[in-house]
Amino acid sequence: MLTTSTFRSIEGAYLALLRLVTSEHEHQIAARGNHAREVIGVGFRLPDPRQRLPYLVTRKANPIFQFAEALWYLAGRRDLEMIGYYAPSMRSSSPDGVNLGGSAYGYTLFNPAQGDTVSPFDRVLELLRTERDSKRGYLPVFSTVGPSATTPTWHAWQGCTSSFAADVCTWCATCGPMTSTAVCCPTCSASR
Template sequence: MLTPPTYQSVEGAYLDLLRLASQSPEHHIDARGNAAREVLGVTFRLPDPRQRLPYLAERKANPVFQFAEALWYLAGRRDLEMIGYYAPSMRSSSADGVHLGGSAYGHTLFTPAAGDTLSSFDRVLDLLRTESDSKRGYLPVFSPDEHAIPDNIDMACLAGLHLLVRSGRLHMVCHMRANDLDCGLLSDVFSFTMIQEYAAIQLGLELGSYTHTIGSAHVNEANMERVKRVLDEAQQRPTAPDFDFPVMPHSTSPDTITELLVHEELLRTNTRDYRAAEIAHLGFPAYWQQVLLLFEAYRQIQYGEPEAVTRDVLDALHPGLRWLLAHRWAACRKAVTAL
């Protein structure tokens, strides 16, 4: 039986694909001035899609951005005002300086088209509620119309997401036309598995496997030094950090996302600040409190109030998230070292 390579977490897939593309590329390409090493048509599977974070000090994964992007998608947004705060580099992909285009996957999935009352996501969920073992739960994202945009600077890398209900579990197959393995893969898998878990909750199903397929899997030559450091770290460390990612609460609904983003905006605009105890009393389950703790930590970093992120915020974070913050920002590392 031929099945895709399977990994316990996204970290293993990330490392193997980095090795493959950087050390044994099939092609050397130079699309639009971006020299890269490339392999074609790769696939991997995560039996537990919740294990969506890597713990590699050299990679410095950013869970603040990853949660922000996932919520931005789930809310169906395409504005730069929110996502540009967490990733200023994304502003260069906007044609009008206000919105993003093809890369605003959530807008395509979760916002109804003009004149419609249901999003494509909601229509697929309705289908899966009524048609057992359906093969039709496909959510296209890439549109042929994107080729008609002159000098399109923001073409969707995501072709589509395929939701499949089998034996009481919601599985998902993701189809990418292209993936930057060093810069884009980790954030994509994080957000898409969050969408999968959210969909499973709306359907009242257990979470199934996640399969990720890529047409052009590539590593940019400009990032090869970091790639080498990441691969060296993975090879030389005696043991890898091991943190289980928690389960999204079954109470999560569209209203949950809306309410979270109210507080996100208050923190992003520095209108409010929260102590950990205040976040604990906002009425959110512990899982979503963690996200607001991350946003509060980032507010402190961005607005430069303390020399280090406050101890109460870091103390209240999941150990894996605290590890990631400490390896990315000195303001967090100083406080974590003092714990």
């Protein structure tokens, strides 16, 4: 049986993951010019969620920034006004010096897409309220939505199944579930 490793604190998980990526990495990548080693599909359990901050001398962690960033995401923001105070270097990732684009996950999760009235998070919550065991929830994390109206929005599609293998549907990240026979989203006309 496949099992996920369990650690008492984030330090144990962090050190184990460093050993794994150092000795058994699957890929070498260079995202935005930063060379790194990568292992895909790794997970772990942390039974005590209060033990999620790394307290390692060699790891320069800023818990104040980490909490500020979490609050910024949960507030659904993409502007730099608040988060720029805690991480001034984030301003260099902004095309206009005011907002961040795709890495502002909270904005994508907690705000309705253009032309919609319900956020992806609220849409999935409603789905889970009505279908407790559903596997059809989809939360987009990245978006190419930029600070200007001229930047295009992408639509993510995800095939999904419920507890019954025959019950297959298609999901538009902007509009929600569609029938499996739809060629394009009837609301926003985005094709698969």
